[in-house]
Amino acid sequence: MHYARNPEVVIRREHFGGIAFNKANGTLIELDREACIFFEQLDGETSLQNIGKQIQDELNVNVSIPRLYDVAESLIGNGFICKGVKSYHIIAEDFPEQKDYLSAPESVHLAVTHRCNYHCTSCYVDDSVTEEMTTTEIKNLIDEMADMKVFQLAIGGGEPFLRDDLVDIVRYARLKGIVPNITTNGSLLTSEIAEQLSGHIGQIQISVNGHNRSLHESFRQTESFDNALIVMKILREQKIKFGINVLLSKDNLREIEQIISFAAKQGASTINFLRPKPSKSESNWYERARLSENDYKTVQESLKNVLGNYHIKITIDCALSFLMNSESPDDLQKHGVYGCSGARRFLSIHPDGNTYPCSFIDSYYGGNIKNGLKGVWEGFNEFRELQVTGKCGVCNISKFCAGCKAILLYETNDILSQKQGCFIKKST
Numbered sequence: 001m002h003y004a005r006n007p008e009v010v011i012r013r014e015h016f017g018g019i020a021f022n023k024a025n026g027t028l029i030e031l032d033r034e035a036c037i038f039f040e041q042l043d044g045e046t047s048l049q050n051i052g053k054q055i056q057d058e059l060n061v062n063v064s065i066p067r068l069y070d071v072a073e074s075l076i077g078n079g080f081i082c083k084g085v086k087s088y089h090i091i092a093e094d095f096p097e098q099k100d101y102l103s104a105p106e107s108v109h110l111a112v113t114h115r116c117n118y119h120c121t122s123c124y125v126d127d128s129v130t131e132e133m134t135t136t137e138i139k140n141l142i143d144e145m146a147d148m149k150v151f152q153l154a155i156g157g158g159e160p161f162l163r164d165d166l167v168d169i170v171r172y173a174r175l176k177g178i179v180p181n182i183t184t185n186g187s188l189l190t191s192e193i194a195e196q197l198s199g200h201i202g203q204i205q206i207s208v209n210g211h212n213r214s215l216h217e218s219f220r221q222t223e224s225f226d227n228a229l230i231v232m233k234i235l236r237e238q239k240i241k242f243g244i245n246v247l248l249s250k251d252n253l254r255e256i257e258q259i260i261s262f263a264a265k266q267g268a269s270t271i272n273f274l275r276p277k278p279s280k281s282e283s284n285w286y287e288r289a290r291l292s293e294n295d296y297k298t299v300q301e302s303l304k305n306v307l308g309n310y311h312i313k314i315t316i317d318c319a320l321s322f323l324m325n326s327e328s329p330d331d332l333q334k335h336g337v338y339g340c341s342g343a344r345r346f347l348s349i350h351p352d353g354n355t356y357p358c359s360f361i362d363s364y365y366g367g368n369i370k371n372g373l374k375g376v377w378e379g380f381n382e383f384r385e386l387q388v389t390g391k392c393g394v395c396n397i398s399k400f401c402a403g404c405k406a407i408l409l410y411e412t413n414d415i416l417s418q419k420q421g422c423f424i425k426k427s428t
C-alpha cells in the first residue's frame with residue numbers, strides 16, 4: 001500500500017525544512033528537511049524506497065525505510081496522510097536561506113474596517129483610521145498571499161460584518177486556496193449571511209468574555225451576550241465551525257472552568273484565551289483589567305486542572321506563552337507555541353493598508369500593503385532585531401515566549417525592559 005498526502009494539505013519550504021498546513025481542519029505542523037521532502041513526494045504512487053532515495057539524493061543523508069513507514073503511520077491519525085489516495089505532486093523548490101522569520105507569513109491579520117457597532121471599553125482599535133481598502137485592493141492582496149503561499153487570512157476589525165463585501169472577500173480567499181477565518185462580535189451575522197459563508201469560511205471566532213450576561217457585559221455592550229448566544233445557534237445550524245475568544249481580566253480569571261464548560265456546551269470547537277493589552281477606548285481599562293503575576297498563576301492552575309475534561313481545544317494567544325513554562329521545548333514546538341510572532345509568523349494590516357508587526361503595535365511601521373506584500377514582509381527589520389534581554393534573555397523558555405512587546409512598550413516605554421509581567425523567576 002502506498003501513502004498519499006491528504007489533497008487538502010499544502011506544503012511550503014522554509015530554511016529549517018517546511019510547514020505542512022491542513023486546510024480541512026486548520027492544523028499546521030513544522031517539518032525538518034527530510035520530513036519536508038518525504039511529504040512532498042507522498043503522491044500515492046511513489047514507493048517509500050523511492051522517497052528514501054530522493055531524500056538521500058537531495059540532502060545526502062541515509063534514511064531508514066522502517067522509520068519513514070513509522071512517520072507515515074503516525075501522520076495518518078491527524079489527517080495529514082491517507083492510504084492509497086492519489087494527491088498532487090509538488091514541484092520542489094530550493095530551501096530558502098536561513099532567517100529568524102518565515103519566508104512568508106503563516107497568516108495575514110487584516111482589519112477590514114475600524115468601524116464598529118459596539119463600544120467595548122477594552123477595545124484597542126484606533127477608530128481614527130477611517131480609510132478602507134477597496135474590494136479590488138483586498139483581492140490583489142489575496143492574490144499576492146496565494147503567490148507567497150500564505151496559509152490563512154484572519155479577518156477582523158472593528159466589526160468586519162459592517163462591510164458588505166465580506167462574503168465576496170471570504171469566497172475569493174477560498175478560491176485562491178487560502179483559508180479565511182473571521183473574528184466578530186456576532187451581532188450582524190444573520191442566518192442568510194451564514195448560509196453564504198458556509199463551505200467557504202474556515203472558522204468564525206465569536207468574542208465571549210464570560211458564561212453569563214453580567215460577566216460578558218462587564219466591558220461589552222448591553223445585549224451583546226444575547227447576540228452571542230443567537231449567533232452561536234445560527235453557526236450550529238449552518239454547521240460552521242466556530243470558536244470563542246475570551247479576553248481575560250480581573251473579572252473572569254476565577255471563572256475559567258465555567259467559561260470552558262459553557263463554550264463546550266455551546267458547541268465551540270476551540271476556546272482561545274487572550275491576554276489583556278492596553279485599550280484605546282478607555283485609557284484606564286487596562287489598569288483595572290490587567291492581571292498580576294499571582295493572577296496568571298491562578299489562570300495557569302485553572303487551565304491545567306481542566307485539561308482533557310471538556311471536548312474543546314484550548315488555546316492561548318502569543319502574549320501568554322509563559323503560561324506553558326512547565327512544558328519541554330519539544331512539547332512547546334508540538335503544541336505550536338512560538339511566543340511573540342509579530343512580523344515573524346504573521347503581520348497585521350489596518351483598513352487603510354498600513355502594516356504593523358501585530359494588531360497591538362502601531363509604533364513599528366512596515367509600509368503600505370498596496371506597495372506589495374513581499375516588500376512589506378522583508379521590512380520590519382528594526383522590530384525583528386529587538387531581542388528581549390535582561391531577565392527574559394536568560395529565561396529557559398525565552399525562545400518560545402520572547403515577552404509581549406506591545407505590553408512592554410506600554411508598561412515601560414522600553415521594549416528591552418526587564419519588567420516582563422510574567423511570573424517566572426529568573427536566575428540573573
Ligand SMILES: C[S@@+](CC[C@H](N)C(=O)[O-])C[C@H]1O[C@@H](n2cnc3c(N)ncnc32)[C@H](O)[C@@H]1O
Nearest residue numbers: 122123124157158159183184185207245276277
Ligand atoms: C478588536 S476585536 C475585532 C473583532 C470583533 N469586533 C470582536 O469584538 O470580536 C478582536 C478581538 O480583540 C479582543 N480584544 C478587545 N480588546 C482587547 C484588549 N484590550 N486586549 C486584548 N484583546 C482585546 C476582542 O475581545 C476580540 O476577540
Ligand code: SF4
Nearest residue numbers: 116118120123158185
Ligand atoms: S472589541 Fe470588537 S466589538 Fe468591541 S468595540 Fe472593539 S471592535 Fe467593536
Ligand code: SF4
Nearest residue numbers: 340342358404405406
Ligand atoms: S507584541 Fe508579540 S506577543 Fe505581544 S501581542 Fe504582538 S505578536 Fe503577540
